[in-house]
Amino acid sequence: MNRNVILSCLCAAGVSFGAHAAETAPVAMEKQIEVHGENYVPGMGEIMGATQMRHAKLWFAGKAGNWDLAGYELDEIREGMDDAVKYHPVFKKDAPIADILDKFIAQPLNDLESAIKAKDNVKFRKSFDHLTRACNECHQAVSQGFIVIKRPGTLQYTNQEFAVRKN
Ligand code: HEC
Incomplete structure (x- = not known):
């Protein structure tokens, strides 16, 4: 009908x-x-899609010396990772997300946090690259090695200001 x-x-x-x-x-x-x-349970792919956006925004925030925004994006990445553990503790049979996550990503996240707190540009870049490597190490560990993350080139979010607000 x-x-x-x-x-x-x-x-x-x-x-x-x-x-x-x-x-x-x-x-x-x-x-x-x-x-x-x-x-509602967000799929692993959805969590990761959001993480990809945060990863890019984190880079441009840090590059602009916008440490408040960088700290915010880092928190959001952490929340995404927490959700991954909460909703997908085991991704496909033999990939215990909680263990893998700790092994790869805890250290770079902590390093980034202290770089952001210290407003240290050099340390920020270094630990950002470390985080990016950790994303890829995990992808390899869960047989998703074809998903390769890298430093973002050009900013795609042209509807958001990344420079620190002047007033
Ligand atoms: C705990 C391991 C783990 C870590 C750490 C991890 N990922 Fe993933 N990622 C996955 C898994 C598993 C998938 C596959 C999801 C699926 O097939 O549903 C994935 C998929 C992706 C995808 C593909 C999503 C899509 O729909 O195209 C992107 C992009 C991605 N991850 C980005 C990142 C970024 C950026 C980081 C680091 C900040 C990161 N991931 C860290 C496990 C991880």
Whole structure:
């Protein structure tokens, strides 16, 4: 049955469509948000897609000496990694994400944090490259070695200011 047929059936049956929809729509939306909030599990690929964005933004924030923004992006990367462990403790049979994560990424994340705190440009670049290597080491460890992360070239997020706000 196509949509027009369904609609005309409803009208013919005297269903007051508009009024009913207006009453139930907000409730339905609330339910949807509830369900989404409690049961929604982000896929590993989704978490990683967001991590890729953060990784790029982190680079441009650090490059611009915007340490507040860099610190924020680093926190977001950490949260993504926490989600990876929480939702995908084992990625495909023999890849215990929690162990692998600790092995590869804990150190570069901590180094980056102290570089950002110290507003140390040289240390930032070094630990950023270390983080990038760690991304790839993990990809290799979980048989995703074809996903290769590198320093970003040009900034893609032209709708966001990366320089420190002047006022
Ligand atoms: C714990 C190991 C681990 C670490 C650390 C890790 N990744 Fe991943 N990454 C994965 C796995 C597993 C996949 C494959 C996900 C899938 O197939 O659903 C993946 C996939 C990806 C993808 C492909 C997503 C897509 O849809 O194209 C990107 C991009 C990515 N990771 C970026 C990063 C970046 C950037 C870092 C470092 C900041 C990083 N990853 C660190 C395990 C890791």
